[in-house]
Amino acid sequence: MKYLKSSLFFCLLVTVLASAQNKEITLDAIWNGTFRTEGMQSLHSMNNGKQYSVLNNEKGSTAIDVYDYKTLSKVETLVNSSNLDGITSFSDYTFSNDESKIILATDVESIFRHSTLGVFYVYDTSTKSVVKIADEKIQEPTFSPDGTKVAYGLNNNLYIKNLQNNQTTQVTTDGEKNKIINGITDWVYEEEFAFVRAFEWNADGTHLAFIRFDETAVPEFSMDIYGTELYPDQLVFKYPKAGEANALVSLHIYDLQSKKVNDVKVTKPYSDFYIPRIKWTNDAHVLSAQYTNRHQNELDLWMINASDMSSKLVLEEKDAAYVDVTDNLTFLKDNSFIWTSEKDGYNHIYLYSKEGKLINQVTKGPWEVTNYYGFDEKNNTIFYQSVENGSINRDVYSIKTNGKNKKRLSQQDGTNSADFSSDFTYFINTYSSASTAPTYTLHTAKDGKLVKGIKDNVALEHKLEAYKLPAKEFSTVQVNGNVLNMWMIKPADFDASKTYPLFMFQYSGPGSQSVKNSWNSANDYWYYFLAQQGYIVACVDGRGTGFKGAEFKKVTQKELGKYEVEDQIEAAKLLGSRPYIDQDRMGIWGWSYGGFMSSNALFKGNDVFKMAIAVAPVTSWRFYDSIYTERYMTTPQENPSGYDENSPIHHVDKLKGNFLLIHGSGDDNVHVQNTMQMVEALIQANKQFEWMIYPDNDHGIYGGNTRLHLYTKMTNFINNNL
Numbered sequence: 001m002k003y004l005k006s007s008l009f010f011c012l013l014v015t016v017l018a019s020a021q022n023k024e025i026t027l028d029a030i031w032n033g034t035f036r037t038e039g040m041q042s043l044h045s046m047n048n049g050k051q052y053s054v055l056n057n058e059k060g061s062t063a064i065d066v067y068d069y070k071t072l073s074k075v076e077t078l079v080n081s082s083n084l085d086g087i088t089s090f091s092d093y094t095f096s097n098d099e100s101k102i103i104l105a106t107d108v109e110s111i112f113r114h115s116t117l118g119v120f121y122v123y124d125t126s127t128k129s130v131v132k133i134a135d136e137k138i139q140e141p142t143f144s145p146d147g148t149k150v151a152y153g154l155n156n157n158l159y160i161k162n163l164q165n166n167q168t169t170q171v172t173t174d175g176e177k178n179k180i181i182n183g184i185t186d187w188v189y190e191e192e193f194a195f196v197r198a199f200e201w202n203a204d205g206t207h208l209a210f211i212r213f214d215e216t217a218v219p220e221f222s223m224d225i226y227g228t229e230l231y232p233d234q235l236v237f238k239y240p241k242a243g244e245a246n247a248l249v250s251l252h253i254y255d256l257q258s259k260k261v262n263d264v265k266v267t268k269p270y271s272d273f274y275i276p277r278i279k280w281t282n283d284a285h286v287l288s289a290q291y292t293n294r295h296q297n298e299l300d301l302w303m304i305n306a307s308d309m310s311s312k313l314v315l316e317e318k319d320a321a322y323v324d325v326t327d328n329l330t331f332l333k334d335n336s337f338i339w340t341s342e343k344d345g346y347n348h349i350y351l352y353s354k355e356g357k358l359i360n361q362v363t364k365g366p367w368e369v370t371n372y373y374g375f376d377e378k379n380n381t382i383f384y385q386s387v388e389n390g391s392i393n394r395d396v397y398s399i400k401t402n403g404k405n406k407k408r409l410s411q412q413d414g415t416n417s418a419d420f421s422s423d424f425t426y427f428i429n430t431y432s433s434a435s436t437a438p439t440y441t442l443h444t445a446k447d448g449k450l451v452k453g454i455k456d457n458v459a460l461e462h463k464l465e466a467y468k469l470p471a472k473e474f475s476t477v478q479v480n481g482n483v484l485n486m487w488m489i490k491p492a493d494f495d496a497s498k499t500y501p502l503f504m505f506q507y508s509g510p511g512s513q514s515v516k517n518s519w520n521s522a523n524d525y526w527y528y529f530l531a532q533q534g535y536i537v538a539c540v541d542g543r544g545t546g547f548k549g550a551e552f553k554k555v556t557q558k559e560l561g562k563y564e565v566e567d568q569i570e571a572a573k574l575l576g577s578r579p580y581i582d583q584d585r586m587g588i589w590g591w592s593y594g595g596f597m598s599s600n601a602l603f604k605g606n607d608v609f610k611m612a613i614a615v616a617p618v619t620s621w622r623f624y625d626s627i628y629t630e631r632y633m634t635t636p637q638e639n640p641s642g643y644d645e646n647s648p649i650h651h652v653d654k655l656k657g658n659f660l661l662i663h664g665s666g667d668d669n670v671h672v673q674n675t676m677q678m679v680e681a682l683i684q685a686n687k688q689f690e691w692m693i694y695p696d697n698d699h700g701i702y703g704g705n706t707r708l709h710l711y712t713k714m715t716n717f718i719n720n721n722l
Contacts, residue, residue: 023466025529027715031708035464035525037438037457040428042092047099049423051075055093062089064102069426069442072454078102079123084130087121096147100125101163103133103141103150112187112668113699115139115196122150122163133161134168139184140197144205151183151199151208158183158199158210160256171208171254172261178220178238183210186218186247188240191669192627193276193325203284207253207306209264211275214248223666226695237668242622242629242643243636249275251289253306264304266291266311274627276325281335281354288337290325296631299323301339301356314356317343321554322631324511328372338362338382340372342550349382351401362403368547370394371417375401376424376445383420383427383445389413391547392474392485392517396429398445409448412436415518420445428454432519434472434487437461468492470531472524474517477540479570480563482552485515486571488538491531494580500536501585501722502575508564509593510632511546511553514539526711530718538575542567558639560621560632561600561646568597569605576608587657587722589613589714592670592699599648599678602657611658611721613714616667616699619674620647649678652685658721659689662710664697690717 029035042055046066053066061082066075079102081089090104101122108118117137121130133141139153150161156175161168172182183199190196199210221239224232240246251264270291277290287304301315317323323341328349330338335354340347347369349362362382363369371385373396381398389395389408396410396418410416414433421427424445432438437457443450470492476483491500505527507514520528527537543563544556556563568588576583588609590598595617602612621629621643622636636643644650659682663675672693682689692713694701701710 022468024532025467025469025525027526027529027708027711030522030525030529031711035460035520035522037460037519038455039438040440040455043419043428044093044095045420045422047422049421049425052419052421052428053078057089060089062091064093069421070451072442072452078125079104083128084121084123087130090121094141094143096143097145098147101143101147103143104130107137109137112190114190114194115184120152131163131166134159140199142197142199142201144201145203146205149205151201153182153184153197153199156181156184158208158254160208169259171210172212178236179214179216181213181215181247183212185211186213186215187237187668188246188625188627189213189274189276192625192631193274195277198278200278200280200287202280202287202306203282206256206284208256209251209253209278209280209287209306211278212250212252214250216248217245218247219244221671223668223671225666235666235668239668239671240626242624242626242633244626246272246274246294246626249273251275251278251304253287253304253309255306262306262309264289264309264311266302266304266313268300268313277327277329279329279331281331281337282333283335286335288329288331290329292323292325294626294630295634296322296627299325301329303354314354315339315352317341319343319550319554321550321557330372330375332375333377338372338375340369342368345550347550349384349399360402362399362401363406364403366549367391368549370547373418373420373427374424379424379446381424383409383418383424385417387547390517392513392515394516396427396448407447409443409445411448411450413517415516426451433517434474434519437519467528468532469528470494474515477571477574479540479542479567479574482543482567484540484542484567484571486538486540487515488536489527489531490536491534496580499580499582500534502572502581502587503530503535503537503718503722504568504572504575504586504588505537505539505594506542506568506588506590506597507592507594508542508544508568508590508597510544510556510560512593513541513546515541522707526715530715533715533719535718535722536581540568540571542571556632558633558642559646560642561596561648564597565600565604565646568601569608572601572605572608585610585722587611587613587718589615590617591615593618596648599659599661600646600651602659603648603651603654606654606656609657611660611718613660613662613717615662615710615714616664616670616701617648617661617674617678618670619649619678620644622647623671623674623677649681652678652681652687655682655685655687655689658717659687660714660717661689661691662694662701662713663692664694664699664701666696667699669699 044053063080064078092105094103104121106119120133120141141152158171215238218238222236226232253262272294285306289302291300299317303312326340328340339350351359367388369386373383394415399406417430418427439456440454473488588598595614598612599614663672
């Protein structure tokens with residue numbers, strides 16, 4: 001009897017364990033935060049080089065806590081919202097240079113992708129006092145170097161608040177919605193040059209440089225915002241489409257003593273140009289500015305002297321396709337500078353004198369520098385991230401300015417990124433791979449030696465052990481004469497003697513990467529979910545994508561949607577020839593540029609793909625913005641065939657398979673106009689298809705149950721048509 005009870009218990013235990021290890025992913029779990037990772041929010045290295053701060057949220061309050069690098073123990077709490085009158089929480093913080101004051105961000109609301117409005121306060125760490133910067137919601141509040149003033153944007157004008165006497169000075173007065181913007185970027189600069197704050201303090205806080213945007217001649221775009229009221233609102237904003245008028249930009253320097261705004265005039269005659277970056281040098285009188293022509297195939301670095309407003313061109317870069325703007329410009333004590341460029345065919349680090357004479361190419365080789373972390377002047381050492389260990393991986397390195405004594409500081413294959421202490425003694429390494437959730441570890445900067453662990457996601461990994469998850473397999477495929485990176489996810493119970501439908505994902509935009517050795521995104525869990533349903537999911541990065549050199553990336557110039565589509569079609573054919581893939585049941589999907597691609601792949605590859613899903617797709621580059629589109633296509637006036645021959649709108653007559661088209665009606669980036677034009681073309685071609693509009697949703701299509709609804713709809717479409 002006792003033996004029988006033990007046997008029954010053992011059988012029950014085995015059954016429970018087997019059941020626990022075969023738990024299936026659900027769409028609800030993907031979008032309700034079940035698989036969310038832990039991270040370090042708003043990490044800041046303190047000036048002393050021995051400590052760092054992070055933002056912590058606990059029990060309904062927000063705190064800035066300081067930790068010791070060496071011991072990782074909490075040293076102090078600088079400020080806690082529970083001790084502040086009128087501030088229940090804050091979402092971000094910024095220190096003054098001497099760390100005596102902190103800007104706290106509250107009640108922040110998004111405008112577009114990067115821009116926000118918020119109510120901001122200055123907290124004084126010594127007096128514990130709090131001062132509201134402005135009664136209205138403002139943009140981009142920024143301390144002066146000595147921390148006594150804050151500059152900010154409000155209603156398209158610039159203001160400076162003096163924290164010592166609480167007086168506010170209005171720097172500009174001509175700001176007007178949809179006409180003039182001072183110190184804050186317009187829509188297209190924000191989206192394509194990826195910055196919002198277009199003003200900069202000089203080294204001693206005596207001058208403020210800013211870019212002015214005159215949008216008067218830029219065509220307006222309007223969108224109905226349906227909301228819940230009886231009549232909809234309308235959003236009207238300036239949006240320069242390819243070939244249309246851009247904002248007229250100009251550079252200015254405000255002198256705080258004289259209260260005069262001086263205009264910058266460079267000596268090169270630009271007719272139509274952009275100013276994508278400005279940055280003061282260590283000399284308080286010298287401002288650097290990057291200028292690029294409208295085609296973006298010439299990039300110039302100027303030095304402007306604020307004393308006499310003279311300008312000097314110190315560096316010129318030209319390319320047959322385009323030159324990327326660099327965010328890595330770093331001035332050394334003598335105003336020599338570090339610069340990144342792909343002029344030798346790969347993105348590398350260069351050192352120039354202050355006059356623009358090349359001192360040395362610091363990094364070299366058939367691989368890309370993917371991030372620049374900083375320069376340790378004391379040890380003459382540059383820290384950077386690269387794909388030297390394989391284009392799907394990222395590693396952290398150090399190197400001397402002469403290009404010698406290079407060290408790999410990260411230790412595990414996958415994706416490594418670093419946050420260095422201010423004195424470059426330590427760095428916090430963030431690591432993940434396709435099989436390892438993000439971990440945060442402390443290392444010494446001189447050799448990368450592990451000091452200790454800080455935070456991991458072991459709890460999530462343990463949670464995932466209950467699920468029967470397949471592996472993400474990395475490999476390469478030979479397509480159209482090129483070796484392309486690929487990942488593939490097969491069902492956990494994959495049987496090579498059986499055949500499976502293939503569902504492909506891609507993005508494919510210039511310089512992008514979808515095949516990378518990093519931890520799961522929400523979409524990866526969706527792909528695991530589809531694998532549970534019996535699909536093989538694959539992703540191939542074709543020509544035009546990044547981190548394999550300029551030639552590979554720029555081959556698509558003036559022909560967006562040609563070579564990338566050819567690669568996806570050919571890759572599908574190659575995979576379809578494998579005995580375990582059913583070549584009659586292959587589909588493809590993508591979002592944004594990926595939607596442009598999946599539409600083209602279904603139409604042009606109508607004998608290859610049975611179905612496609614396009615979410616928020618560009619359907620003609622004539623509808624998209626000037627900066628992005630013309631960088632790769634020049635203007636429609638110059639390159640009409642490049643625009644039209646690769647537009648899926650012009651290939652709808654080829655549709656044979658099943659097509660699902662999805663868009664958000666409030667998409668300020670890729671306008672729903674793209675989908676409406678595609679719909680009309682399909683109707684006139686008498687082609688049946690399915691489509692879905694998400695009211696008032698922007699390019700991300702999210703909020704509430706929206707993502708769950710979207711992925712449920714796409715899953716059902718796949719199940720019904722593949």
